[in-house]
Amino acid sequence: MSSRLEAEHLYKVFGRRPGEAVKRLREGADREELRADGTTAAVIDASFSVEPGHIFVVMGLSGSGKSTLLRMLNGLSEPTAGSVRFDGQDLTGLSDRALRELRSKKISMVFQHFALFPHRSVRDNAAYGLAVQGVPRAEREARADEALALCGLAGWEDSWPDELSGGMQQRVGLARALATDADLLLMDESFSALDPLIRRDMQDQLLELQKTLKKTIVFITHDLNEAMRLGDRIAVMRDGRIVQTGTAEDILVRPADDYVASFTKDVDRSRVLTAGAVMDTDVRGDEADCDCETATPDTTFAELCAISARLTHPVAVVGADRELVGVVPRQRLVGFLGDEPGAPEACDSPRGKSGEKVTAGA
Template sequence: MTENDHAIALSARNLYKVFGRRPQDAVERLRAGVPRHELDGGTTAAVIDASFDVRRGEIFVVMGLSGSGKSTLIRMLNGLHDATAGTITVNGEPLTGVSDGRLRELRRDRISMVFQHFALLPHRTVAANVAYPLELRGVAKSERLARAEEILALVGLGGWGDKLPGQLSGGMKQRVGIARALAADTDILLMDEAFSALDPLIRREMQEQLLDLQARFQKTIIFITHDLNEAMFLGDRIAVMRDGRVVQIGTPEDILTDPANDYVAQFVQDVDRARVLTAGNVMERPRPVIVESAGPRTALRTMRDAYSSASYVVGRDRRLIGIVTDRDALRLLRRGGSALSEIVRPAPHVVGSDEVLMNLFVPAIESQLPLAVTDDAGRLVGVIPRVTLLAALGPGPNATEELQLPLPPVPTQVIDELLAEGDARSDGLETTGGKETV
């Protein structure tokens, strides 16, 4: 087994699921190129030749409309549906073609599931529901209930352990379902339309909590949904299904910006791009950029060549230090100064490369320069001009609007005259009544 194999939590190869008469014959016809709708009456191909790998610790979303085969697929992944053809392995061990006893062991130890309609035991307390997987493993009652209370606190239900499911709201019931799956402590967590029965506000809250829990526990999650925005928000990668087939697998950005076919393009055309695309997806090469050790003459030449009235300043290690303006550089040069550190101002707005675009509108409006984008080490990796931000969200009436400083840039000829004179005391700025004018 290679190092890459160790990074794969679940692998599916050439999966088929056919319901009805003579399923094996239907598989052979599908392999020969017969369309799904031409199969014999009473025969339905729910999943057709599906192959994919799920990486350890990722949220892998399977997305599709009703009838696309996604719910059948997830039931195959924990053995609730036998595969008509193809194989599934979990951590390198086969899940397809094993005995019933082995399948029960895999469900108990390797794969747990959160259902759309909660599937709680109505006559057991919340704590007893959460502790149920541990009861199946023979864990002592006191130990499993203590563990249940710990996990309930993590999902925001501390103190609710002695309640019955009927006393809870829908969102609270789904938290219990997630807590039960976490208590099972399996390698893989399957979630079948887990949030679709919830009100929109509760649904968003649950999505955010799932990401918080994932950051803490680093489970491998396979999440089924028909909601594109939910898929884009949650998924590290997304598999798009249509008519039983997986038609594209990629990151949310891949799916949104490079759809594999017209079906995927139509599917994603109404997605809220501002919640999906990040600064790193749309940033441009930063220019102009000046190294802090450069003098005012270099700064002025750099800004002049870039037709800019200000520039970002970085250290030798590319860490962002701040900004300088052409006016400040001119004043520094007139008084004979040489250290840019005297005139560097704090960068007005700095964003991380993983910040979603919806959080960038106000900073873009307020910023004197295109937004600076930095990595985790504080290095300047790109910039986002306002026009780029607008273009990333689609054309509009302001798509060609330019970002300007509050003051217009110093005319190029003024800078040229000053630089050409080669004298730090050059009278490159005229004065009237003691005030600088350009």
């Protein structure tokens, strides 16, 4: 599968002599050295790719460079160095006019603070991108109404933004992005201004829409739980650099460094991990013919705990042909729920506490 969006060695430097600053960064200089000279390195050597139909989440603390990185993906901010390719086209070489055309038809943004026009109806706000494209009124209103319905706002088309709750206003912003039928959605902290319950509802809405629409999405957040819930893949940023890219399970189970590990400490792992992530694979795969309760690699962690509670031996994990691909001893489950980073290694063989060999038929 070819990538829909690719960023290669992106740098964004603000201040004097940015080109010279990039050279210094490549030679090993850090942010603090540049800051002492009055130069700010917002993004440093960022590379990643996003597959079609995937949600790629960029997360990090305030000031990590994630929003600056997002603005380079649609040309709102020109990279100091590096390239951005969308469907194989290098955006960094496009003219201003070509970039405006791209943003109006192929790349849409959903902002943190709704960015609705208070003097326009909900329908007209949702149709705004289409109006910029010059789509005739009847067509753009029909497409706006369809997008609003997808976002759960059917019946609110003639309302004004100040008549809507914060969550509903954010749905209008999402509908505006969907109405243009853009290939790429860029979402900059889009749910962070919402109350926790409304925020979770918007996450549910996005995941439900994604099942049908299968948009390519880059989602910016500072909340790891949100990143884990939404992202097919996640990039963690620190001080302008991407320090780790991977699935939610990769980041939870194999953090690249202590900084990433500190983020995962308070994550509800039962909502993220699967049997495939926690199982011990040092097993023989020829003894899976049995009637005992088993798991598959996709079994959720919570379901895995329930199965383990009903068994007196480690849970056998089987593949599509009932071959034994791994086992999960109970103490391994406890280890993954704990905070101590070495816990998963506490059980390093497919044997129970008494030392007996475990098979699917045990």
